[in-house]
Amino acid sequence: MSLKKTLTIAGSDTSGGAGIQADLKTFQEHGTYGMTAVTVIVTMDPDQNWSHHVYSLPIDVVKAQLKTALSTGIDAIKTGMLSTEEVIQTAGQAIDESGLDHVVIDPVMVCKGEDEVLNPGNTDAMIKYLVPKAEIVTPNLFEAGQLASMKTPKTIDDMKVVAQKIHELGARNVVIKGGKQLDHEEAVDLFYDGLTFTLLKSERSETYHNHGAGCTFAAAITANLANGLSIKDAVIEAKRFVTAAIAHGWKLNEYVGPVMHGAKNQFDVPQVKLQEV
Numbered sequence: 001m002s003l004k005k006t007l008t009i010a011g012s013d014t015s016g017g018a019g020i021q022a023d024l025k026t027f028q029e030h031g032t033y034g035m036t037a038v039t040v041i042v043t044m045d046p047d048q049n050w051s052h053h054v055y056s057l058p059i060d061v062v063k064a065q066l067k068t069a070l071s072t073g074i075d076a077i078k079t080g081m082l083s084t085e086e087v088i089q090t091a092g093q094a095i096d097e098s099g100l101d102h103v104v105i106d107p108v109m110v111c112k113g114e115d116e117v118l119n120p121g122n123t124d125a126m127i128k129y130l131v132p133k134a135e136i137v138t139p140n141l142f143e144a145g146q147l148a149s150m151k152t153p154k155t156i157d158d159m160k161v162v163a164q165k166i167h168e169l170g171a172r173n174v175v176i177k178g179g180k181q182l183d184h185e186e187a188v189d190l191f192y193d194g195l196t197f198t199l200l201k202s203e204r205s206e207t208y209h210n211h212g213a214g215c216t217f218a219a220a221i222t223a224n225l226a227n228g229l230s231i232k233d234a235v236i237e238a239k240r241f242v243t244a245a246i247a248h249g250w251k252l253n254e255y256v257g258p259v260m261h262g263a264k265n266q267f268d269v270p271q272v273k274l275q276e277v
Contacts, residue, residue: 003033004226007069008219009062009091010080010108011040011054017258018212019080023219025261026241030223035072037065037094040083050255056083059090066094076102076226078218085125092129102225105134105171106218107143123147132170136231138218139166140177154183156190156199156277163192173231175200175221177214187243190277191235199275200236202243209249209257216259217242236272243270 006027013019020036027034039062041055077100082088095103107126123146131137131147141159145152148165153176163174178188186201220238229237244267245259252258264270 003031004075004223005035005072006032006219006222006226007035007037007074007077008080008222009037009039009066009077009082009094010106010215011042011083012038013212014041014043015211015252015256015258017252017256018215022212022215022259022261023078023080023222026216026219027223029241029261029265030220030227032075032223032226035069035074037062037069039087040081042081044255046253046255054083056087059084059086062087062090066090070094070098074098074100076100076104076222078104078106078222079130080106080215080218081108082122082126084119085121088122088125089129092133095130095133101135102222103133103135104218104222104225105130105137106214107131107137107139107147108214109143109146127169131166134171134173135225136173136175136221136235137166137171138175138177138214138221140179140214141181144176156182156184156188159190160192160197160277163190163197167192167194173235175235177217179210179213186273187246189235189239191232193232197277198232199273199277200239201273201275202239202270203247205243205247205249207246207249207257209251209259210246211249211252211256211258212261213242213246213259216245216261236274239272240264240270243272 224234
């Protein structure tokens with residue numbers, strides 16, 4: 001038996017709900033063999049209201065991990081939290097050397113629950129070294145605005161403008177995660193392939209147990225691509241996966257509630273409605 005191999009270049013979330021932990025759980029649920037190149041370790045201080053601390057790994061350690069993983073023959077790569085411009089450039093070089101088409105760039109800029117950009121220079125580095133290599137870029141509303149050098153989009157029309165600008169930066173496809181921040185009666189994401197805008201709509205879950213949703217969505221796209229799905233189908237199936245994961249999210253402690261990564265394979269599969277706009 002041979003499994004498709006998926007690699008995440010991202011940060012370690014000590015609480016287990018996001019980052020490489022979310023990616024590996026998602027890869028497993030999709031029947032792929034997940035590998036990691038850890039860029040940072042994120043801890044949370046229970047004595048300081050779960051405040052985040054980010055510890056960057058030495059660049060030589062990041063490079064050694066990438067060399068190990070890529071030597072096995074990877075089928076799809078995703079990136080997550082990349083803490084410095086040097087790490088971003090290193091990830092871009094590794095992607096070039098891999099020769100892979102299936103590259104998912106999740107442009108993580110802040111930790112969940114924090115509002116300070118990890119490194120202001122990272123956005124320019126992502127635009128230079130990562131976005132042009134992406135089969136798809138998966139920003140949330142804030143990240144999309146940053147990449148497009150615009151204000152955070154508030155409406156679907158705003159999302160269309162921003163998606164177009166990100167596509168012009170070199171990404172072959174863009175999906176902007178609307179989530180709960182968008183003023184809409186449903187949970188809406190916007191997919192753009194350079195020609196057509198498609199809304200992906202699902203029922204909203206009125207829950208705060210959504211830690212790791214963005215990482216999980218991008219990881220599901222990555223696994224779906226490795227397993228041979230088209231880019232649009234990979235996004236649609238990832239939307240179903242993360243919708244179920246959010247609907248069955250649970251309380252870890254008084255500060256955070258992660259999504260349930262195994263929900264889609266255990267419960268009824270949620271509907272995703274498509275609408276061209």
